[in-house]
Amino acid sequence: MTTQQQDLTLGADFHDACQRILDAIDGVLDGKQSVARTALTVLLAQGHLLLEDVPGVGKTLLAKALAKTIDGDIKRIQFTPDLLPSDVTGVSIYNQDTHSFDFRTGPVFANIVIGDEINRASAKTQSALLECMEERQVSIDSVTHPLPDPFMVIATQNPIELEGTFPLPEAQRDRFMARISVGYPDRQAEMDMLESHQSTNPLDRVSPALNTGELRALIDAVKTVHVSEPIKEYIVSIGRATREHPDVNLGASPRSLLQLLRAAKATAAVSGRNYVVPDDVKSIAHDVLVHRIVLDRKTKFSGRRVDSLLDSILASIPVKADGRDVAAGS
Template structure:
């Protein structure tokens, strides 16, 4: 409780100390983000937090991993997010026999031109939905590494750039282990955040039974934002101010994961960069042009937990990566903004 009070106190001081810019984020940012969230919430019942986190990752230029039991709307959330934006969308159903070229594309010899021509794969889209990504082999999974990190594809020594914005939304079921290939650490580290949606509450399920019987809720979704709108919102997110105190707090949280006695693998430098980018997007969605320690703490579990590896003692004791992240947040002190001005 003392540390939570410390976070709130430091956030209040940063509100006073941070410079303000009336153009970041603007009125258009708020209107478009509200329309996107409203559209998603008409389809995904009882999960506004998941919708908000998905939009946060999109605006932070990251990739999203949806992990939970079957039948709770992981793919539906990904499709709904894609349909709210007037952009190119491709869906890949990952299966054990899927090849890397089925994802990235392949060079085919043309009889007309007497030369090899590149045929782009489904990864060439603004939003790529990878359904049940852990059903593909490690070789096929690794074909996404270059795409997700560098936004490009290299085939036969030739590099092809992907369009902007570019986002991968992947789903996987942690329960069904038959015929699956767990994502390696390097692959999980490419995803900015992981969402475990969980079951909806009883009221939301009743509403779902009433509204989703006769027609698919996706049929009523129309684009409410364009690619240029999203690109402009991403630029506004990049302009959100981060104070030295918040940067130090972010690094302290990352170092605490590497020194935690119950973890074999802590947060990477890439994860801290993505944590700060996600916090900037979260601050912009709150209508602020500066990041607070609250923003870091609010997004830390989604950004860090799937990257951490527990030791055997922690696993046998029933601890989870999320519980360890919460333990770290409760212990890491927040630098006082007044001392950092």
């Protein structure tokens, strides 16, 4: 592919495809353009998304709307305490005719997997997703089965309700590229919702905006986005600052910095640029890092939140080159 073709893919064609997805989600979830944009960014960065918020604000609706914009294989898993790992990944069943074991794939074998209320599953079942999300494969009876490409997990959970739930361990949370909250809509958006949702299901109006082949092309285009050395140093400085902060018990992992880089590249591409600027990193840093940082007990009891701590870290770290100078390296 020539440079001119890459620019076209990352320019007009890329923007048109992204806008079709955003318009489709906006028709379902009123007044949540920034949330839809973040979800799209994670999709293009080949990450997984954790939707964490109170019931009834549209977490599952957002997940379904994003999934329906892709003409691929979509599966939904309703997590419950009695769900087994084999209910997620699949199971080998003995075939009496062939005298061998046949592997029956589970719902995780799909392009988009929606995990509803993931924190209701036991820790054993949650751990079944670890290999799937990180290595995009499933190992059963010493046999490795690759997952479809592209592959994305969109999980929802309610952070308020504690009865009958199993909090996600840090290793599981670290597999999610971003965690976002949908939040309550504004007054006008709620008025529009009462008008448009009363007689029909808004998901019925969503049609696929692109197929899996086109999605793979967009993902490949995101990989061509240029990242200068100052931006890489900026990302590493953010990660090290979270680990060295006196109020932090667990800082950002190396995996999270790699995912922050990928998310920043996708942010730049969605914004119409083929290079990353510091604002791309800052705009996505909270969604990528907040759920990975664990404050020490004293700081938690003082009432300080991870968001405010990360704000102070981002404000304290200088960038060696401004956006114009960074762009000159592309």
